[in-house]
Amino acid sequence: MGPVPRTLELFYDVLSPYSWLGFEILCRYQNIWNINLQLRPSFLGGIMKDSGNKAPALIPRKAQYMANDIKVLRQHVQVPIQFPKDFFSVILEKGSLSAMRFLTAVNLEHPEVLENVSRELWMRVWSRAAEKAGMSAEQAQGLLEKSSTSKVKNQLKETTEAACRYGAFGLPITVAHVDGQTHMVFGSDRMELLAYLLGEKWMGPVPPAVNARL
Amino acid sequence: MGPVPRTLELFYDVLSPYSWLGFEILCRYQNIWNINLQLRPSFLGGIMKDSGSLSAMRFLTAVNLEHPEVLENVSRELWMRVWSRDEDITQPQSILAAAEKAGMSAEQAQGLLEKSSTSKVKNQLKETTEAACRYGAFGLPITVAHVDGQTHMVFGSDRMELLAYLLGEKWMGPVPPAVNARL
Numbered sequence: 001m002g003p004v005p006r007t008l009e010l011f012y013d014v015l016s017p018y019s020w021l022g023f024e025i026l027c028r029y030q031n032i033w034n035i036n037l038q039l040r041p042s043f044l045g046g047i048m049k050d051s052g053n054k055a056p057a058l059i060p061r062k063a064q065y066m067a068n069d070i071k072v073l074r075q076h077v078q079v080p081i082q083f084p085k086d087f088f089s090v091i092l093e094k095g096s097l098s099a100m101r102f103l104t105a106v107n108l109e110h111p112e113v114l115e116n117v118s119r120e121l122w123m124r125v126w127s128r129a130a131e132k133a134g135m136s137a138e139q140a141q142g143l144l145e146k147s148s149t150s151k152v153k154n155q156l157k158e159t160t161e162a163a164c165r166y167g168a169f170g171l172p173i174t175v176a177h178v179d180g181q182t183h184m185v186f187g188s189d190r191m192e193l194l195a196y197l198l199g200e201k202w203m204g205p206v207p208p209a210v211n212a213r214l
Numbered sequence: 215m216g217p218v219p220r221t222l223e224l225f226y227d228v229l230s231p232y233s234w235l236g237f238e239i240l241c242r243y244q245n246i247w248n249i250n251l252q253l254r255p256s257f258l259g260g261i262m263k264d265s266g267s268l269s270a271m272r273f274l275t276a277v278n279l280e281h282p283e284v285l286e287n288v289s290r291e292l293w294m295r296v297w298s299r300d301e302d303i304t305q306p307q308s309i310l311a312a313a314e315k316a317g318m319s320a321e322q323a324q325g326l327l328e329k330s331s332t333s334k335v336k337n338q339l340k341e342t343t344e345a346a347c348r349y350g351a352f353g354l355p356i357t358v359a360h361v362d363g364q365t366h367m368v369f370g371s372d373r374m375e376l377l378a379y380l381l382g383e384k385w386m387g388p389v390p391p392a393v394n395a396r397l
Contacts, residue, residue, distance in 0.1 A: 061352040189372045
């Protein structure tokens with residue numbers, strides 16, 4: 001039996017475009033690297049509040065930078081990510097609380113589809129190409145109802161607090177547990193550094209021998 | 215004759231640790247990629263509310279105007295002071311020490327220090343910093359790549375792989391082979 005897989009926790013919110021990019025990269029590497037990828041749906045709003053940080057999009061030059069950055073990363077990371085037309089309404093007004101509670105419920109009841117459902121939600125917010133995640137209407141409805149129970153609300157709160165305890169000031173964060181040490185890495189552009197910490201080979205954001213799901 | 219090297223402008227401030235990281239990575243790649251790396255000493259305080267590096271960045275501006283061939287070394291020595299040995303970079307003697315460590319004579323260094331407080335140098339730093347702002351900078355470092363008539367601004371030291379992608383060059387990690395690490 002080979003060495004024990006190292007646990008990687010990915011804390012993310014579907015409101016965060018960089019979370020989507022980090023997610024896709026790690027999903028590609030989960031069968032290449034010796035890791036156990038654990039998806040941890042979190043609430044970005046809670047992290048911003050707790051850390052005193054501000055969403056980058058609220059700073060005009062950062063918003064402008066993000067708009068260009070996303071265009072380039074779309075090609076480089078090969079994810080169909082696109083700025084929503086009504087960005088401010090989607091991101092700053094509507095927010096992501098219901099979506100992240102829904103994913104928390106999914107994680108509690110059907111963790112095997114968490115990856116697909118998360119991707120589907122990102123597709124809705126951040127891509128024009130909406131596809132079905134493969135859930136039945138009844139399943140989805142049931143989970144939607146569960147989303148507003150205290151169990152689910154508390155779970156999302158706990159996951160978000162865990163991210164804060166790891167030092168998060170935004171999302172995504174990836175927490176790698178390696179040789180008894182914990183390393184927290186912020187952003188989707190630090191995966192090469194993560195590989196370095198894991199002693200793994202970095203083969204760019206679209207490694208070979210992995211069929212792109214998109 | 216091969217294709218024209220692409221110009222990369224690196225706007226940096228020695229107060230910024232990520233600027234140092236980006237700087238070292240690009241210095242390693244300047245003889246590997248088909249690029250023309252132009253160092254652009256800037257003032258982070260002019261981009262964000264910050265201070266502390268004004269004299270140092272004015273000094274580097276003066277160096278860039280008079281002895282651009284040593285700009286890389288002097289920049290590196292200032293980073294070594296503040297971000298490696300936790301030494302001051304605000305006092306004149308600190309700046310002179312960095313310049314001399316980079317191979318400048320005491321007279322040369324002193325001369326440039328004096329030039330640092332002329333309007334010519336002050337204005338140049340101001341202009342460079344404004345250029346960074348016009349490129350959309352909200353912090354430093356930024357790297358501006360001029361490729362096929364397009365301009366791409368990349369923020370941070372952790373985007374060099376993306377920069378390689380924009381340049382159509384090969385990314386070989388932050389410490390590419392066939393380059394002797396200077397440190």
